[in-house]
Amino acid sequence: MDMATLGEFWDLVVQVWQEGVYGINIAQVLVALVIFGLFMVFRNLFSRFVLRFLRRAAARTRTDMDNRIVNALYEPIRFIPVVMGVFFALSVLDVEEGTREVFYKVNRTLIAFTLFWAFYRITTPASTLLMKAEGVLTRPMVEWLVKAAKVAFIVLGAATILELWGIAVAPIIAGLGLFGVAVALGAQDLFKNLIAGLFVIGERRFFPGDWINVDGVVEGTVQEIGFRTTTVRRFDRAPVYVPNARLADNAVTNFSRMSHRRIRWMVGVEYRTTMEQLRQIRDGIERYILENEEFADPSEVPTFVRIDSFNDSSIDILVYCFTNTIVWGDWLEIKERLAYAIKEIVEGAGTGFAFPSRSVYLETLPDAPEVFPLSPPRGATPASQA
Numbered sequence: 497m498d499m500a501t502l503g504e505f506w507d508l509v510v511q512v513w514q515e516g517v518y519g520i521n522i523a524q525v526l527v528a529l530v531i532f533g534l535f536m537v538f539r540n541l542f543s544r545f546v547l548r549f550l551r552r553a554a555a556r557t558r559t560d561m562d563n564r565i566v567n568a569l570y571e572p573i574r575f576i577p578v579v580m581g582v583f584f585a586l587s588v589l590d591v592e593e594g595t596r597e598v599f600y601k602v603n604r605t606l607i608a609f610t611l612f613w614a615f616y617r618i619t620t621p622a623s624t625l626l627m628k629a630e631g632v633l634t635r636p637m638v639e640w641l642v643k644a645a646k647v648a649f650i651v652l653g654a655a656t657i658l659e660l661w662g663i664a665v666a667p668i669i670a671g672l673g674l675f676g677v678a679v680a681l682g683a684q685d686l687f688k689n690l691i692a693g694l695f696v697i698g699e700r701r702f703f704p705g706d707w708i709n710v711d712g713v714v715e716g717t718v719q720e721i722g723f724r725t726t727t728v729r730r731f732d733r734a735p736v737y738v739p740n741a742r743l744a745d746n747a748v749t750n751f752s753r754m755s756h757r758r759i760r761w762m763v764g765v766e767y768r769t770t771m772e773q774l775r776q777i778r779d780g781i782e783r784y785i786l787e788n789e790e791f792a793d794p795s796e797v798p799t800f801v802r803i804d805s806f807n808d809s810s811i812d813i814l815v816y817c818f819t820n821t822i823v824w825g826d827w828l829e830i831k832e833r834l835a836y837a838i839k840e841i842v843e844g845a846g847t848g849f850a851f852p853s854r855s856v857y858l859e860t861l862p863d864a865p866e867v868f869p870l871s872p873p874r875g876a877t878p879a880s881q882a
Contacts, residue, residue, distance in 0.1 A: 528585035535581030543574040564621030572614040579606040604660050612653030619645045640697060643723070689724045692744035697721060701743070706752040713742055756792045756818035757827045763838060764810030769847040774803060778813060780841035785817050790830045792818040810850030 547570060554562040583606075586599040623642045702708050702718050708728065709715040716730040725737040765777065782801040785791045792799070797818040804814035815838070819830050842849060 524589050527588050532581040532585040535577045539577040542577050546573050561624050568617040568621050605657050608656045612649050616649045689740040693740035696743050702750050709749040711747045754822045757822050759817050761815040763813040764850040766850045773845040773847050776845045784837045792820050809852050
C-alpha cells in the first residue's frame with residue numbers, strides 16, 4: 497500500500513464528511529442533532545417555567561376561566577421547545593437555496609400547527625364565557641358552537657399548512673363543492689336531521705337531563721343533543737338514539753318542566769251509602785288535601801273533590817288535585833298516603849267501596865217439565881201389590 501492510495505482514501509473520507517448526508521456536512525448534522533437534543537432535554541424545564549409563570553398570573557385574577565385556559569395550553573406549550581429545536585437545528589445547516597426554502601416551510605408549518613392546536617384547546621374553557629349568556633344561548637347551543645369552532649380551527653389549520661406548501665385550497669374547495677352536491681342528493685336525511693337539531697336547540701324544547709316523552713318513539717332522560725341524533729336513555733338504562741327529525745316532527749312532552757304533578761281518581765262507593773255518609777266522605781277527603789302541605793294550593797291549580805256520577809254499580813267521587821313535588825318517587829309516596837287516607841275515611845263513614853256487580857230480577861218462572869220423583873210418596877202402594 498503506497499502513499500498515493502492512502503491519500504485517495506483520505507480524500508474519500510473528507511468528501512463523505514463534507515457531503516455525506518444529501519450534500520450536507522456531517523459535522524453540521526451532528527451539531528444540529530446536538531442542538532435539537534438539548535431542546536428536548538430542556539423541554540420539561542421550559543414548559544414548567546412558562547406554565548408556572550402563567551399560573552401565577554392567572555392566580556391574581558378573580559375568575560377561574562384563565563386557569564382553565566392555562567391548563568388547556570399545557571400540551572401546546574410543551575411542543576414549543578420542539579418547534580424551537582427544529583428551527584435552530586436547521587439554521588446551522590449550510591444548504592442550497594432550494595433546500596433552505598424547504599426548511600423554511602417546515603418551520604412555518606410547525607408554528608402554524610402549534611398555533612391552531614392552541615386555539616383548538618382553548619375553545620373548550622373559553623366556552624364558559626358563552627355559558628354566562630344564559631338568556632341568549634342555552635347549554636346545547638354552546639356545545640354546538642364549541643364543536644363548530646373546533647371543526648373550523650381544524651379546517652383553517654389544514655388550509656393554512658396546505659397554502660404554505662404551495663397547494664391551492666380554492667380548487668380543492670370547488671371540487672369538494674361539486675362532490676358535495678352529489679353527496680347531498682343521497683344524504684338528505686343527514687341535512688334534515690342537522691337542521692331539525694338546530695330548531696330543537698333554538699326553540700329550547702328540552703335540555704340534557706330533562707325527562708321527555710316523544711309520542712310513539714321513546715320516553716326517558718335526555719343525555720346529549722348531537723348534530724344528527726339525540727341520545728335519550730330509557731328508564732331501563734338502555735340508550736336510544738333518536739334522529740332529530742323525529743323530535744321536530746313528533747309531539748314532545750317535557751315532564752321536567754311541570755310545576756306540579758296531577759292526581760285524578762274516581763272513588764266508587766256502594767249505592768247503599770246515605771247522603772250523610774257521602775257528605776262525610778267528600779268533606780273528609782277535601783279536608784285531607786287542603787290541610788296537607790304536600791298538595792298544591794287551590795289558588796295555584798284546580799282542586800276538586802265532588803260527587804261526579806252514578807255508575808252501573810257505584811256512586812263515583814272525583815278526586816282531582818296536584819302535588820307540590822314533581823319527583824316521581826315522592827309523588828308515588830304522596831299518592832300512597834292519600835290512598836290510605838281515603839280508605840280510612842270511607843270505612844270511618846260506615847260504608848264501603850263498590851265493586852262491579854249485576855242484579856237479576858225474575859218476575860215469572862218459565863214453564864218447566866214436571867219433576868219425576870225418585871221414590872214413591874209415603875203410604876203409596878205399588879201397582880204390583882194392589
